[in-house]
Amino acid sequence: MSFEGPDPRRWRALALLGTAQLMLILDVTVVAIALPHMGADLGLSRASLTWVVSAYTLVFGGLMLLGGRAADLFGARRLVLAGLLVFTAASLVTGLAGSASVLIGGRVAQGVGAALLSPAALSMVTKLFQGAELHRALGVWSGLGGGGAALGVLLGGALTAGPGWPWVFYVNVPIGLLVVAALVWALPADPPVRGGARLDVPGALLVTAGTGALIYALINAGDAGWGAPRTVVALAAAALLYGAFVLLQRRSRQPLMNPGIVARRPVAAGLFMILVATALMIAVFFLGSFYLQHLRGYGALRTGLLFLPVAVATIAGAHLAGSLVGRRGTRAVAVAGLAVAGLGAAAPAVWAGPAALIAGITVAAAGVGAVFVAASTSALSQVRPDEAGVTSGILSTFHEFGASLGVAVVSSIAAASIAGTTDTGFTNAFTFAAVTAVVAGGLAAVVVPPHRPAPVPTDEPQPVLPRSETA
Numbered sequence: 200m201s202f203e204g205p206d207p208r209r210w211r212a213l214a215l216l217g218t219a220q221l222m223l224i225l226d227v228t229v230v231a232i233a234l235p236h237m238g239a240d241l242g243l244s245r246a247s248l249t250w251v252v253s254a255y256t257l258v259f260g261g262l263m264l265l266g267g268r269a270a271d272l273f274g275a276r277r278l279v280l281a282g283l284l285v286f287t288a289a290s291l292v293t294g295l296a297g298s299a300s301v302l303i304g305g306r307v308a309q310g311v312g313a314a315l316l317s318p319a320a321l322s323m324v325t326k327l328f329q330g331a332e333l334h335r336a337l338g339v340w341s342g343l344g345g346g347g348a349a350l351g352v353l354l355g356g357a358l359t360a361g362p363g364w365p366w367v368f369y370v371n372v373p374i375g376l377l378v379v380a381a382l383v384w385a386l387p388a389d390p391p392v393r394g395g396a397r398l399d400v401p402g403a404l405l406v407t408a409g410t411g412a413l414i415y416a417l418i419n420a421g422d423a424g425w426g427a428p429r430t431v432v433a434l435a436a437a438a439l440l441y442g443a444f445v446l447l448q449r450r451s452r453q454p455l456m457n458p459g460i461v462a463r464r465p466v467a468a469g470l471f472m473i474l475v476a477t478a479l480m481i482a483v484f485f486l487g488s489f490y491l492q493h494l495r496g497y498g499a500l501r502t503g504l505l506f507l508p509v510a511v512a513t514i515a516g517a518h519l520a521g522s523l524v525g526r527r528g529t530r531a532v533a534v535a536g537l538a539v540a541g542l543g544a545a546a547p548a549v550w551a552g553p554a555a556l557i558a559g560i561t562v563a564a565a566g567v568g569a570v571f572v573a574a575s576t577s578a579l580s581q582v583r584p585d586e587a588g589v590t591s592g593i594l595s596t597f598h599e600f601g602a603s604l605g606v607a608v609v610s611s612i613a614a615a616s617i618a619g620t621t622d623t624g625f626t627n628a629f630t631f632a633a634v635t636a637v638v639a640g641g642l643a644a645v646v647v648p649p650h651r652p653a654p655v656p657t658d659e660p661q662p663v664l665p666r667s668e669t670a
Contacts, residue, residue: 228351258310260599261411267318267592274389282316287375294368318592338521341571342514356503402455409440417603469578477601516568539566541636548629
């Protein structure tokens, strides 16, 4: 099955896919705001509260590559719908939880659904759009990603202060069911599953275990330190598991992924940018939330309202970058975005007070939003249709790496302020974030390809959707 022109439903599909992706992103920060209330109502220990967040992140990040490959083999539409149904059902179970085991189990199930949905949805976007439209679509997608994290702070504060913490999960149920029903109509049908197509189960187990070990190491480093035995053991385990995965992929007849994908310069540059951009975004959100709630004593709702301009700035930065990347190229957008992010992160390091903090992270968020677009465009705009799902999975996995790394590093630097009443740790952490952004901008000027992204050649006239036999 092929199309003579763009699918007329593509923008509606993008809006629905973006809504589904937004639910997954909100579920990180919206839960973080509600944690104290969950702990008080259910009598959760500090370790259990940590796993309410970490269980979702570990499973989501660990299974992302498997979800992306499954989308390539069995169809992106099928994986989007299945993932969203699993996530929606798991949200209902999590909201009804009356114990730590059910709550954490529900978060694990949410992570499974998210890992099926997220790379398949991004793969579908790359198949529905081409050329300049793809750049704009990735701008919308990236804006939702960055803005969703900030909106989660606002939504989490409003729901927790209003109907109560279970509603941070219940709200996903009606939205999820409505989006599933609409996507059934809005998404083009998948091609028939090719005969003999199968997942590389041993490879999936190795890469999932390796990714989970690495994310666990980063989470533990932020809590116990980089030299803690559990951190060192988890890092060593991740290295061994990834090494075994690469060896297996080279020998497999139907590998989970071609390791050479990450060696391509545009893909490698995109992974570098998404890692840095996510680490910066999560770092400034983490620092800003702790500064306002812990040091200044602001409530969850007030903190959420103060983060609203941060969400708007992220979306605006991504939208502008989506228009510019096709004309100026990914390198120019990435360097400019990182420079803006560094300037914003420097503001709360130089000037004290909530006003300087919000102004600074708002500026930083605009820059980060632009870098997200440059990263997605670089990594995805030139991949073959049969690689779109797995490449989306790799990109999404690096997004999770960046989130865990950002929190691990800045929580270590700002430990004195998080545990006490001084703002010195916050100043040092924001300084580190600003320097990181500037250094990353210098590296981007070298490693990111200078040319404007061009669509990957196909045998079909443009614009078209990919041929079903290569999807």
